[in-house]
Amino acid sequence: MSPRDRHLTPALAALAIALLLGLQPVTTDLYLPALPLLASELKAPMPAAQLTMSLVLLAFGIGQLVMGPLSDRFGRKPVLLGGLALHTLASLGAMNAPHIDALIGFRALQGLGLAASVVCARAIVRDLYEPRQGAHVMTWALTGLGVLALASPLLGGWLTAVSGWRAPLGAVAAIAGLTLAFVAWRVPETCAERDPRALHPGPLARSSAIVLRHPAFRAWAALVSATYGGLFLLLASSSFVYIGVLGLSPWGFGLAMASASLSYMAATFYCRRLLVRRGLAGAVRLAGFFTLAGGLGMAALALSGSHSLAGVLLAHWLYNFGHGIHQPCGQAGAVGPFPKMAGVASALAGFLLAVVAVAIGLWLGQALDGTLRPLGLGLAFFAVATTTIAWTLVQRDGERFELAPT
Numbered sequence: 001m002s003p004r005d006r007h008l009t010p011a012l013a014a015l016a017i018a019l020l021l022g023l024q025p026v027t028t029d030l031y032l033p034a035l036p037l038l039a040s041e042l043k044a045p046m047p048a049a050q051l052t053m054s055l056v057l058l059a060f061g062i063g064q065l066v067m068g069p070l071s072d073r074f075g076r077k078p079v080l081l082g083g084l085a086l087h088t089l090a091s092l093g094a095m096n097a098p099h100i101d102a103l104i105g106f107r108a109l110q111g112l113g114l115a116a117s118v119v120c121a122r123a124i125v126r127d128l129y130e131p132r133q134g135a136h137v138m139t140w141a142l143t144g145l146g147v148l149a150l151a152s153p154l155l156g157g158w159l160t161a162v163s164g165w166r167a168p169l170g171a172v173a174a175i176a177g178l179t180l181a182f183v184a185w186r187v188p189e190t191c192a193e194r195d196p197r198a199l200h201p202g203p204l205a206r207s208s209a210i211v212l213r214h215p216a217f218r219a220w221a222a223l224v225s226a227t228y229g230g231l232f233l234l235l236a237s238s239s240f241v242y243i244g245v246l247g248l249s250p251w252g253f254g255l256a257m258a259s260a261s262l263s264y265m266a267a268t269f270y271c272r273r274l275l276v277r278r279g280l281a282g283a284v285r286l287a288g289f290f291t292l293a294g295g296l297g298m299a300a301l302a303l304s305g306s307h308s309l310a311g312v313l314l315a316h317w318l319y320n321f322g323h324g325i326h327q328p329c330g331q332a333g334a335v336g337p338f339p340k341m342a343g344v345a346s347a348l349a350g351f352l353l354a355v356v357a358v359a360i361g362l363w364l365g366q367a368l369d370g371t372l373r374p375l376g377l378g379l380a381f382f383a384v385a386t387t388t389i390a391w392t393l394v395q396r397d398g399e400r401f402e403l404a405p406t
Contacts (some may be wrong), residue, residue, distance in 0.1 A: 010140075013125075013141075017125060019182060019183075021117075021121050023179055025152055026152050026172055027087075027111075028056065029153050029156065030155060031169055032238065032239045033156045033157040035053075035240075046365055046368060047291065047362075050236065050361050050362070051365070052100075052107050053107075054236070054360075055358075056110055057353075057358050058111065059110075059111030060112070060118070061350060061355055062112075062351070063114070063135045064118070067079055067083060067116045067120070067343075068119045069207075072123075072342075072343035075191045076190055076191050077188070080116055081183060081184060083113045083114070083116020083120075084179055085113070086109060090106050090110040090112075090171075091169060091173030091176055091298055092170075092173045093106040094106035094110065096126055113176070115350070117281075120343075122335055122350075123343045124190045125138055125331075125332060126335040126338065127190040135280055135332035138328040139269075142268045142328050146261050149264065150277040153256075153261075154257075155168070155367045156171070157253055159171060177355070193340065195340070198344075208348060210341070211348055215400055216398060217334055218397070219396070220398060221334050221349045221352050222393060223389045223393070224353065225353055226389055227327065227382070228323075229356040230291070230323070230382030231319070231320070231399055232299075233375065234379065237368060240251060244370060245372055248309075259317065262323065263316075263319040263321045263324070267290075268324045268325075268328060274286060276365060279380040280329045280399060284390040290325075292319030292384065295379045296380055298319070300370075302371070302372040302377060304316045306371070319383065322386070326386065331349070334349040337400075
């Protein structure tokens with residue numbers, strides 16, 4: 001394949017990556033306003049309702065361990081097309097699920113399809129750009145993701161209010177189908193050198209060991225896992241807190257989540273300026289202050305017994321603002337040292353995220369108690385962890401982008 005066949009302008013690359021990464025908040029955020037209603041109508045206990053979220057992430061994490069090496073072996077585009085087709089069909093199945101067990105099963109299949117979308121998006125960034133350029137393009141892509149994250153709870157809240165809990169899942173199917181069509185039409189193959197041994201157990205184990213031993217990978221993967229842990233906690237508990245504790249309607253909840261997405265988008269714009277002035281490590285060092293303020297602020301509200309909507313929103317906005325800086329830097333940094341193993345590096349980083357998210361989902365199924373306390377204390381934990389990593393490991397190892405041996 002010629003270089004021209006693989007060419008993507010930065011604008012088109014950012015759009016493609018935004019759509020591929022944006023399928024994750026579409027898959028999770030769009031149906032959040034419907035979660036209490038579907039639990040009620042399907043007569044599902046709280047742990048089962050939480051499984052519709054956590055099993056998506058479990059399948060998503062395990063799927064990345066497969067999709068990453070597959071994309072190194074066969075190229076990004078065929079893996080993307082197969083994963084997006086699976087996601088679309090599973091979304092249609094979820095929309096028509098007759099009971100909670102079927103819904104959980106179809107949601108797990110969504111997670112497998114989603115794995116291809118996200119792992120290939122990260123690998124495409126490394127195929128086309130060096131780490132610092134990749135972080136800049138990633139900020140543009142994550143601004144687009146922020147638009148989808150902003151619109152998803154609004155659309156989900158409106159569809160739930162008008163048509164019930166199945167309508168948001170139908171919207172997820174439609175968006176996945178449109179993304180599939182866009183990839184088939186406009187996204188070329190970007191993997192210049194496919195690795196015929198990428199799926200062989202020995203080389204795969206050696207590649208994984210090289211990635212896991214690299215200090216920059218460990219620093220950035222730890223940072224992204226910690227910051228995403230707090231974000232997922234906000235996502236998985238938000239409908240029960242905003243609707244069940246603070247008394248918002250599904251539409252009002254959608255507005256609250258959209259406002260948090262605006263904070264995230266603002267951070268991705270700010271991150272582009274920070275990257276020029278401070279570099280990757282300097283950007284996340286500053287972001288730690290926002291993350292810490294959001295997490296400790298939410299904990300203070302929980303411990304005081306306050307039900308202040310303004311206070312919860314402010315803490316939510318601050319955490320999301322920090323996440324909007326940590327995320328693009330961390331995703332680009334984790335794959336930075338691995339131009340020939342970007343799929344494996346992306347898969348391992350994504351798997352770590354999923355492990356964290358599944359653990360949170362299982363814990364929340366037992367911990368949600370009709371108060372702000374689980375969210376407040378949990379968010380403080382992840383805020384402290386994220387900031388500690390940003391101020392220590394990332395400062396020491398985050399800019400060590402020397403090529404890993406292959």
